[in-house]
Amino acid sequence: MERQRRTCAETCLELLSIELVHYYAAQNQAPLAASTEAIGFRVGRQLAERCTWDRPRLVEQLDVMKFICKEFWIELFQKQVDNLRTNHRGTFVLKDSNFRWLSKLSVDLPPPIKGPPADTQGGAADKGTPRESNGALPTSPTASEAAQDYLHLPCAIIRGALTHLGLPCTVSADASALPACDFTINIRAS
Amino acid sequence: MVLVCASVVGRANNPLYFRSLLPGGDAEILKFQYIVHCALDAVEEKVTSPQRRSGDAVESYLGLLYPTEDYRVYGYISNTRIKLMLIVDDHVARDDEMRQVFKKFHQAYVDAASNPFYTANTPLTSKRFDSTVTAKLTPRT
Numbered sequence: 001m002e003r004q005r006r007t008c009a010e011t012c013l014e015l016l017s018i019e020l021v022h023y024y025a026a027q028n029q030a031p032l033a034a035s036t037e038a039i040g041f042r043v044g045r046q047l048a049e050r051c052t053w054d055r056p057r058l059v060e061q062l063d064v065m066k067f068i069c070k071e072f073w074i075e076l077f078q079k080q081v082d083n084l085r086t087n088h089r090g091t092f093v094l095k096d097s098n099f100r101w102l103s104k105l106s107v108d109l110p111p112p113i114k115g116p117p118a119d120t121q122g123g124a125a126d127k128g129t130p131r132e133s134n135g136a137l138p139t140s141p142t143a144s145e146a147a148q149d150y151l152h153l154p155c156a157i158i159r160g161a162l163t164h165l166g167l168p169c170t171v172s173a174d175a176s177a178l179p180a181c182d183f184t185i186n187i188r189a190s
Numbered sequence: 191m192v193l194v195c196a197s198v199v200g201r202a203n204n205p206l207y208f209r210s211l212l213p214g215g216d217a218e219i220l221k222f223q224y225i226v227h228c229a230l231d232a233v234e235e236k237v238t239s240p241q242r243r244s245g246d247a248v249e250s251y252l253g254l255l256y257p258t259e260d261y262r263v264y265g266y267i268s269n270t271r272i273k274l275m276l277i278v279d280d281h282v283a284r285d286d287e288m289r290q291v292f293k294k295f296h297q298a299y300v301d302a303a304s305n306p307f308y309t310a311n312t313p314l315t316s317k318r319f320d321s322t323v324t325a326k327l328t329p330r331t
Contacts, residue, residue: 045270046304052269053300054293057248164270164310 010078014104021149036152037159044160051075052165061187064165065092072161076154077101090187099181101154102147147175158183191287192328194261195222195277198299200311201270203230207314210277211327226275229256229263233273236265250296251289266292272299291326298322 024035051072058064069081073096083095151173159171162185169187198207208226212218232255252265255275262283266274274295276288302308302319314320 042310045310049268049270049300049303053296055269057250057267058269059248166271 014101017101017150017153020153025149032149033152037156040153040156041160041163044157044162045164047072047075047157048161048164051161058165061167064162064167065185067165068158068161069094072158076157090189092185092187094183094185095180096183097180099175099179102150102175102181103179105143105147105150105178143178144174144176147178147181148173151175151181155183158185162187191283192279193276193291193326194279194328195226196295196323196327197222197226197275197277198314199226199230199273199275201272202311203273204311205313206272206311207319207323209320209323209327211324222277225256225258225261225263225277229265229275230273232256232263233265233267233275237267251285251292253285253288254283264288264292266296268296268299274299295323295326 020036020039021032024030024032027035052058052067055067055071058067065084065086069084073079073081077096077100079096079098079100081094082097085093085095155171155173159169162169162171167187169185171186172184174182174184194212195210196207197205197209200206205223208219208223210219210222233252236252236255250266250268252267254262255265256263260279262278262280264276264278264283268274274292276291276295278288298319299314302314302316303310305316308314308316
């Protein structure tokens, strides 16, 4: 309340997230997923502690989910979740139509194809036929695969926050349609 | 308002922090730990009681938990199910006054728990937390 909020450039977070994946991917001691999950879980716990300290108590499951979708999401990703769906049996799907932490992910970096739009002329067609079929199709699995590495951290942060707000759960993310990202939360029955 | 003892209890009712400034020694400490322990049942009761009107914001401050002959125990529960308890040696402790004290207490806890070197659910050993809380307690001669 009396303390003023300190701010920090968002780029720092992005670079940190990139370097985190990079660093743990290069290390051989522990798998990348486990290491980043552990970090994220801890961060989620502390964020939950800090974000909820002056809020009224979140009693119902739905209260907690709403808090995650609104305040917590804004705190982390500067926007609200765009769509929240539930089957009323402990599964929630949070759809973020423009997930910020992946917005700068370079989708078509790995394939060396330079110009899918320029392949209309016949010059390249005579020898480039095997890989030339379409630029978009072969890149999409690698894009979501690449995104997967960067999604361990946000998933674990959400899991950590939910667990410490009293909802032990599992969180998985699906980034097949890239600027959008779906988070599926399965709450374990207590 | 005379605060004689402050205590933090974790989500599994495990003690995280306990501080009393009375000069009574071990017997006194034991007595307070016993009181806090008893008050945990009252916390449980307040948290699980269904007497809640829909649309009503539920407060973290739980109010008076458990009066003994000499003391009164006040409680507070955070969203992360951490319980804060204060033992007051007074007959009139105003609720809004207690709320303020608990808010400060909770803020101190959040700061201490956000320390990257602190492991969740282990006893709080932070010196700053200790001195913030101890400053709130009233030493008696």
